[in-house]
Amino acid sequence: MTPARKPWLAALLSLVVPGLGHLYAGKAKTAVLVAVTAQAASWLSLTFSVLMPPSKVTATLFVLVPIGTLLAIILHAGVTSRRADLAYELRPYNRWYGYLAAVAVLLTWHLTMHALARKTVAEAFRIPSPTMEPVLLVGDYVLVAKLPHSLVRPEHEAIVVFRSVEAPTPGLNIVKRVIGAPGDTLQMAHDTVYRNGKRLSEPYKAPASARSDDDPSMLQQIRAWQLPHYVGPDVSRYRPTAHHWGPIVVPSGYCFVMGDNRDESYDSRYYGFVPVANIRGRPRLIYFSRDRQFGTIRWRRIGQSVH
Numbered sequence: 487m488t489p490a491r492k493p494w495l496a497a498l499l500s501l502v503v504p505g506l507g508h509l510y511a512g513k514a515k516t517a518v519l520v521a522v523t524a525q526a527a528s529w530l531s532l533t534f535s536v537l538m539p540p541s542k543v544t545a546t547l548f549v550l551v552p553i554g555t556l557l558a559i560i561l562h563a564g565v566t567s568r569r570a571d572l573a574y575e576l577r578p579y580n581r582w583y584g585y586l587a588a589v590a591v592l593l594t595w596h597l598t599m600h601a602l603a604r605k606t607v608a609e610a611f612r613i614p615s616p617t618m619e620p621v622l623l624v625g626d627y628v629l630v631a632k633l634p635h636s637l638v639r640p641e642h643e644a645i646v647v648f649r650s651v652e653a654p655t656p657g658l659n660i661v662k663r664v665i666g667a668p669g670d671t672l673q674m675a676h677d678t679v680y681r682n683g684k685r686l687s688e689p690y691k692a693p694a695s696a697r698s699d700d701d702p703s704m705l706q707q708i709r710a711w712q713l714p715h716y717v718g719p720d721v722s723r724y725r726p727t728a729h730h731w732g733p734i735v736v737p738s739g740y741c742f743v744m745g746d747n748r749d750e751s752y753d754s755r756y757y758g759f760v761p762v763a764n765i766r767g768r769p770r771l772i773y774f775s776r777d778r779q780f781g782t783i784r785w786r787r788i789g790q791s792v793h
Contacts, residue, residue, distance in 0.1 A: 490570060490574055491510060491511050491512070491567040491568075491570040491574050492567065493563075493564035493565070493567045493568045494564070495507075495510065495567070496508070496510050496511050496563040496564050496566065496567035497560045497561070497563055497564040497567075499563070500520075500556075500559050500560045500563040501556070501560055503588075503589055503592045503593055503596065504520055504521055504524040504556065504559050504592070504596070505517040505518065505520045505521035505524070505559075505588075505592050506585070506588060506589065506592060507559075507560070507563030507564070507566075507567070508520050508562075508563050508566060509579060509580075509585075509588050510563075510567065510580070510585075511563060511566040511567040511570055512570055512574065512577055512580070513566055514577070514579060516566070517588075517592075520559050520562075520563075521592055521595055521596065523555065523559070524552075524555060524556065524559060524596070525595075525596065525599040525600075525603075527551055527552055527555035528551075528552050528555075528599075528600070528603060529599075529603055529607065530551065531547060531548050531551040531552055532548070532603055532607045532608045532629075533607055533608075534547060534548070534551075535547070535548040535608060535629055535770070535771065535773070536607060536608050536629070536631045536770060539791075540770060540771035540772075540789060540790065540791035540792075541771075541789045542788055542789030543789070544771060544773075544789060545771055545772070545773040545774070545788050545789040546788075546789075548629060548773050549773060549774070604632075605632065606632055607631075607632060608629050608630060608631050608632055608767070608770070609629075609630050609632065609766075609767065610627060610628070610629055610630070610773070611627070611628050611630055611647065611659065611661070611769070612625075612626070612627050612628075613625065613626040613627075613628065613661070615750070616747055616750050617661075617662075617745035617746075617747050617750050617751040617752070617753075618645070618661055618662070618663070618745055618746050618747060618751075619692050619746065619747040619750075620690075620692055620746070620747075621645070621690050621746050621792065621793075622645075622661065622746075622769070622772075622792065623775065623784070623787070624778060625775055625776045625777055625778045625784070626772050626774075626775045626787065627772065627773055627774040627775065627776075628661075628769040628770070628771065628772055628773070628792055629769070629770050629771050629773050630647050630766070630767040630768065630769050630770065631767050631768055631769075631770045632766065632767040633765070633766075633767050633768065639667075639762075640664045640667045640668070640741035640762055640765065641664060641667070642664060642665070642666075642667060642681070643663060643664065643665075643690075644663070644664045644768060645661060645662070645663050645664075645768060645769050645792055645793065646661070646662065646663075646664055646743070646765045646766075646767070646768055647659055647660070647661050647765070647766045647767050647768070647769065648660055648662070648743070648760055648764040648765045648766055649764040649766065651757055651758070651759075651760055651761065651764065652757055659766065661769065662743035662744060662745055662751070662753050662754075662760075663690070663743060663744060663745070663746060664741050664742070664743055665679060665681070665686075665742050665743060665744045665754075666681060666736040666741060666742030667736060667741055668736055668737065668738045668739060668740060668741070668762075669735070669736060669738070670682055670735070670736045670742070671683070671717065671732075671733050671734070671735050671736075672732050672733065672734055672735075672736065672742055673731070673732030673733040673734070674729065674730060674731050674732055674755075675730055676729065676730060677694040677729050677748065679744075680732075680733075690746050691746050691747075691748065692746055692747040692748065692749070694729070694748055694749060695749050704728075704756065705725070705726075705727060707756060707757075708726050708727065708728065708731065708755060708756060709724065709725065709726055711757070711758040712724075712726055712731060712732075712734050712758075715734040715735055715736075715737065715759075716732075716733070716734055717733050717734065717735055718732070718733055728748075728755045728756070729748075731755065736759060737759065739761060739762055739763075740759035740760060740761055740762065741759065741760055741762055741765075742754045742759055742760070743760050768792075769792040770791065770792060771789060771790065771791055771792060772787050772788060772789065772790045772792065773788065773789070774788060775787035775788060
């Protein structure tokens with residue numbers, strides 16, 4: 487015989503791995519149910535946030551539903567432990583090896599389901615740089631709706647998250663705006679973009695500065711990738727810059743992306759087209775925002791849609 491179960495320990499174990507606290511309290515079936523419930527709450531909050539119109543209510547539910555579920559699980563584990571017999575008889579799974587096996591199984595379950603949800607439903611990202619200002623600010627936390635590759639279409643002006651195309655950082659996730667889709671003819675003249683001969687209004691764009699392109703290696707890089715796609719009159723005299731280039735044609739299966747804050751953005755102007763297959767999803771709403779410089783929460787931005 488052993489002393490009664492400790493409610494605080496059951497609560498702590500539930501915080502570490504949902505379901506473990508109930509196993510400690512002698513409720514194996516409940517532990518399984520709790521593990522499934524925790525993941526169901528997470529999936530429901532993600533799905534709801536993707537399907538419902540962006541709003542403060544949507545952002546709040548996205549954050550509070552998983553947290554509320556976890557708190558309920560912790561509380562229930564503590565209560566269940568308190569209601570156990572005063573002299574608790576150890577089950578076979580209450581041995582150290584039983585807990586070790588339970589942690590391995592439950593943790594694998596939670597991590598697998600979490601990874602599946604991130605891959606198929608939605609994923610949270612933090613904006614680390616000012617390349618998409620003023621639409622997305624440093625310190626914005628956005629929910630990105632995932633799209634099956636078979637349904638992905640690089641729509642004009644859509645903001646997308648994609649995997650980097652450069653060799654040193656193949657797994658890096660980047661957020662930019664689609665400026666050109668397959669078959670489009672693009673050109674930039676004095677910071678003004680033309681698509682298929684028509685000037686883009688680009689109300690989302692941050693004001694450009696008078697900064698010039700004075701890095702010869704960068705200018706050479708721009709010219710090298712653009713030459714095979716250049717459709718202008720004189721290839722030999724073509725000297726593109728980040729502010730003046732084209733016309734170029736976007737090939738099939740690719741898109742051309744740019745940041746809204748052009749002076750701070752390293753984008754397709756420098757590294758070329760992005761494969762449509764690299765697109766991971768589209769930011770849908772800002773569910774949290776914090777000013778890193780002043781440490782304050784930007785309450786007005788929470789719940790805003792991203793477009």
